[in-house]
Amino acid sequence: MYIPEGFGTVTPYFFVDDADGFASFLVKAFGGTEVLRTTRPDGRIANVQVRIGTTTLMASEAGGAYPPMPCACYLYVEDADASMRRALAEGATLEMAVADMPYGNRQGGVRDAWGNLWWISQRLVPAPYGPA
Known part of the structure; x- marks a missing residue:
């Protein structure tokens, strides 16, 4: 089984309103490092990856079938x-x-x-x- 570097067997994935603000919070509050960001055509975040220590967290802008949770x-x-x-x-x-x-x-x-x-x-x- 291949797991990309920085990821674990289980990776937290957040669906949030204001994914940009959430990524900023992870960086400033917990010393995270943003490692990847992809956006949708409307400019909202499709996926942002933030590494905190040995763990990479992922987040997307909530909406549609994936409400904030x-x-x-x-x-x-x-x-x-x-x-x-x-x-x-x-x-x-x-x-x-x-x-x-x-x-x-x-x-x-x-x-x-x-x-x-x-x-x-x-x-x-x-x-x-x-x-x-």
Whole structure:
């Protein structure tokens, strides 16, 4: 099986209103890099790909058979506090303040302007999840 570089076996794909703004949010809030953008004849985004760390996310302008549909994502970052500050500065709303969790993560949550929930998580221990 061939999977293109930067993609995983499962790749998040978002249908959103204002795909351009959503791509900008991913870049500014989570340090993403836009790697590809294709547009429709009307100028709206047909597909935009943004790489965050080792994962590529895709998004399209919602419409027709594909209305806007939010999802929840678990995002590993180097610094949960700094990532939370950037996400809030880019218009996300607080769901859960960053705190140390009993399973070895420092984690908080935000909801972006498109309704997506982002669990921003920094792993504190170099060990798999499991009983303490």
